[in-house]
Amino acid sequence: MGSRAAHLSxxxxxxFWLPAMAAVMHFxxxxxxxxxxxxxxxxxxxxxxxPTSVPLTLSAPPEVLLDLQAHLWVRILLVGHPPLWLWLERSSQPERWMDLRRAVYSRARSGADNADETARQAAPGREY
Incomplete structure (x- = not known):
């Protein structure tokens, strides 16, 4: 009887597992x-x-959801589209990976011509 219960479970x-895995793979x-x-x-x-012939513009910088150093999981908001989640990998362009990481984590203000001025605006009251 115990063997039959084990087989049933x-x-x-x-x-449950096979359809769940199929859904994950499809996603x-x-x-x-x-x-x-x-x-x-x-x-x-x-x-x-x-494929698209025209680059799609993001309405905001990518939001990092998970950072594994060699992989980034980001959420992006495209103008006129629902949010997308992207899995970024260093192996796709290793020579540009650090540039991408710096750009994703930087919060430069638009229209700022001078980095020193941007820093002053970000921290008013501090002496430089």
Missing amino acids: IAVALC WWSQARGVLQFDGQAWTLNRVVP
Whole structure:
């Protein structure tokens, strides 16, 4: 009787686990693929899957959800689109990885011509 109960519980677990794994795989493989770019003023996404001919503009800088040093999971807001979650990997462009990390974490103010002036505005009352 114990063996039969064990087999039944394994079958029930598989009935839940297999569809859950199928849903995860479908979600993973249907994620947007492309190149995230920052020109110093604005962020854009050039999508590869599904392909687009025009870069899509982000309405805000990417929001880092998880930082694993060699991987970043970010949430982006495209103008006129629902939020997207992107998994960024150092292995796709290792020579540009640190540039990307600096850009994602920087919070430069738009229109600021001088880094010293931006720093003063960010911390009023401090002496430099």
